[in-house]
Amino acid sequence: MQVENKTALITGGANGIGFACATELLRNGAAHVAILDLATSPGVESALKLNAEFGEGRGIFIVCDVTKAREFEAAFAKTTDEFGGLDIVINNAGIVNESMWELMIDVNLKAVVRGTILGLQHLGKDRGGKGGVIVNIASVAGLDPFDWFPVYAAAKHGVVGLSRSFGATYHYEKTGVRVIAICPSFTETRFSADGGNDFGPFVDRGLVINKLMQQPLQKPEVVGKALVEIVQRGESGSVWISENSEPVCEVFIPNRFSLMASSKMRK
Template structure:
């Protein structure tokens, strides 16, 4: 953490009250930013605001899948902190919705609303304010599930895939406005979102597939979001940064040495 990397900057972090978003809020405030934490549930958001200090961190309760609420978030941020420099589109939700014939269209639309439309609404409302400041940085928290597919996670895969290509559209459309847009693609990260793996008792199987044999820490993703939001990434736009403990470096084919060991042991 550097003391002054975000001094004088104003940031919105959607889904900023828990997990990766909360770790990012702590980091940005620690490095001098004023941050608006936007999320649905009041309790964790207010607790984080108090932890970070209300002169530097404010909480705004909203549903990011509703355009009017996102517009209100951006307007309120500009009113309270005087502008907008950094937009971290981090709010998201996942679900196992089953294969396409069984997938409830309502769930499909819900996944698109939270993971994809929210990003468009925030960028649409936020970019004019960034232009007024002479530039800015957008960082979208996507997922490796937007680069590759998971069995039965159809809507999440589609939404995160769209976020990744939308990031590239933003990057080229607003390069001349001095607004950079980049995305991070985490693999498994130990946050409330990943608790579902414990409920299903499948975390061990998930971790076994990761070459580093562990999930990421929220702070390890926050470091990347903060870097991309900072001037240190001044020549990066349209970049998609993967952080997954090596998972997507593999082809997906079986681990041959392990397979051979198993076969030898079975003889």
């Protein structure tokens, strides 16, 4: 699907990866973007920046706490009312705070579940929609163990599993909605700036801060460009990595049953 003349909704869209995604979608011809974020975010300024660069009315800011169901539902409704429809949903909002792990699960996993379900309800052909694309922002921590942030990793593993499952042929044939996950590596965001304050009680803070400082960081714009690419060509249920500023690439996650069959054949 090309992004020209399409309307997108992006959670956590006021800065970082979310704002980069909004910018790249508009740069590639999207008609409108709605950026959802907290009232304390720079959402108003971010929408003004988008409209200054791409034209008045191209972007709007909607105050939304994704952990609150009614606010989330209202944000979807406002987007469709404002722009006459919706084509692309980007579930990007996330936090890193192992000490507040319940909130992290609420934002990083439960809200992605809700955002995916709302996306399917608004976009699904079986619900009167036109079809479309849902991209869930996971992390490389959703593919491998992440000993520094175990609960964060658990949530991101859940996002990958959710996206692969809702992206399965069974759902796509009914809804016409592709569901895809993208897993960025270390990226310049608020997490990379102040992540040292968010460790839980089970890691050596000094050691981890030292290791984090050694990690190469990519710009949010790299992830934004990668997102546009997978919106255009990614298959439903696919998982992609955006890492070290390299071209985005698809991850092959083997099916458990195929592995079992291969093992039996080798015996």
